[in-house]
Amino acid sequence: MPESIPAIVLGGSGYVGGELLRLLASHPCIRPAAVVSRSRRHEAVEAVFPNLRGAWPGLRFTAIDDLPDTLGDRCAIFSTAAHGASAQLVDRALGACEERQCVPSVVDVSADFRFRDAEAYEAVYGIEHGAPDRMPMFRSLLPEHATTRKPRHVGHPGCFATGMLLAAMPLMRPGLVDPSLMVSAVTGSTGAGRAPRPTTHHPTRHANMFAYKPLAHRHAPEVEGILRASTGRGVQLHFVPASGPFARGIYMVLHARLLDGVDAGQVRDAYARHYAKAPFVHLVDAPPRLKDVVGSNHACLATAVNRGTLAVAVALDNLVKGAAGGAIQWMNVLHGLPETTGLATPAAAWM
Numbered sequence: 001m002p003e004s005i006p007a008i009v010l011g012g013s014g015y016v017g018g019e020l021l022r023l024l025a026s027h028p029c030i031r032p033a034a035v036v037s038r039s040r041r042h043e044a045v046e047a048v049f050p051n052l053r054g055a056w057p058g059l060r061f062t063a064i065d066d067l068p069d070t071l072g073d074r075c076a077i078f079s080t081a082a083h084g085a086s087a088q089l090v091d092r093a094l095g096a097c098e099e100r101q102c103v104p105s106v107v108d109v110s111a112d113f114r115f116r117d118a119e120a121y122e123a124v125y126g127i128e129h130g131a132p133d134r135m136p137m138f139r140s141l142l143p144e145h146a147t148t149r150k151p152r153h154v155g156h157p158g159c160f161a162t163g164m165l166l167a168a169m170p171l172m173r174p175g176l177v178d179p180s181l182m183v184s185a186v187t188g189s190t191g192a193g194r195a196p197r198p199t200t201h202h203p204t205r206h207a208n209m210f211a212y213k214p215l216a217h218r219h220a221p222e223v224e225g226i227l228r229a230s231t232g233r234g235v236q237l238h239f240v241p242a243s244g245p246f247a248r249g250i251y252m253v254l255h256a257r258l259l260d261g262v263d264a265g266q267v268r269d270a271y272a273r274h275y276a277k278a279p280f281v282h283l284v285d286a287p288p289r290l291k292d293v294v295g296s297n298h299a300c301l302a303t304a305v306n307r308g309t310l311a312v313a314v315a316l317d318n319l320v321k322g323a324a325g326g327a328i329q330w331m332n333v334l335h336g337l338p339e340t341t342g343l344a345t346p347a348a349a350w351m
């Protein structure tokens with residue numbers, strides 16, 4: 001590969017930050033120039049992520065005020081910080097790039113740049129947005145669904161949203177279903193991030209399963225907004241997430257009513273057309289399995305139709321396709337690299 005693109009990683013000590021650094025270790029072009037951490041600054045990256053021993057020798061966390069003096073002509077900014085904190089960090093990193101005459105591309109995996117304006121964000125998150133003036137530069141969607149020219153910066157839709165969008169977009173664009181979509185999804189414990197809470201404690205999650213925030217999860221309005229912006233159609237998402245007894249992965253089933261006259265063949269064709277050139281999305285004949293995707297940037301989808309009802313099952317890794325891998329995929333696109341650069345590793349299957 002021809003060039004080396006320096007990356008600034010914000011909120012670097014979290015689960016998604018660690019996963020991003022793991023994936024970048026196999027990326028031929030993008031290398032971390034600064035891994036910013038508020039809580040672990042000056043500590044060695046491999047002290048916080050022992051699984052990265054040998055991947056980035058000598059790399060230490062740094063403060064947002066201590067970004068390198070030079071970054072070259074262009075750089076990649078990944079934000080893996082918590083929502084609410086991310087926007088301000090992105091704003092500071094963009095300001096640093098402006099001072100250094102470096103052209104940045106940002107992919108933020110938090111929720112801070114998924115909305116069209118601060119009012120829409122504040123209505124769902126209930127907190128003030130940290131950098132409202134930067135919001136118009138961002139678009140939120142998956143690379144698989146981008147049809148127009150490249151966005152300048154991306155607000156990654158997130159992990160549950162990746163599954164919902166992969167399942168829903170091919171139905172919504174041609175208008176094959178009643179736009180009232182029911183989604184149930186089970187997620188692994190890494191979806192909740194590094195800080196332990198009573199509901200994420202091992203004895204609570206192990207060998208256990210429970211729904212949470214039924215029909216009240218904030219990802220539903222986010223995904224409705226992205227679908228509306230991409231299809232011009234109104235949609236209602238009725239979403240029930242659940243906590244599953246595993247660390248990584250999301251298993252999701254979307255149910256919809258087919259419109260009169262729509263049959264299983266049209267549904268299959270819509271998915272096949274949509275994902276014909278999508279290297280990470282696989283339409284499979286039998287219901288997909290988590291172990292076929294976990295640890296990889298791949299997602300598998302299978303459809304079933306009976307008596308006018310459609311069920312779409314989706315399996316993906318929340319930390320990879322749903323966060324760090326999806327962010328690298330977007331960054332590849334923003335930098336004109338092949339989408340698959342550094343992401344070709346298949347799932348581990350037995351872990």
Ligand SMILES: NC(=O)c1ccc[n+]([C@@H]2O[C@H](COP(=O)([O-])OP(=O)(O)OC[C@H]3O[C@@H](n4cnc5c(N)ncnc54)[C@H](OP(=O)(O)O)[C@@H]3O)[C@@H](O)[C@H]2O)c1
Nearest residue numbers: 011013014015016037038039081082083085110191193194
């Ligand atoms: N986990 C997933 O599967 C997943 C999937 C898709 C999207 N996301 C999103 O990706 C982001 C990271 O998720 P995660 O699971 O890695 O979370 P995490 O383990 O909690 O890490 C988030 C990091 O953000 C930084 N941070 C937290 N609060 C902050 C504050 N008030 N000010 C500044 N920095 C703060 C911290 O890093 P430092 O102390 O090092 O700065 C923290 O380690 C979140 O926005 C999450 O919603 C997560």
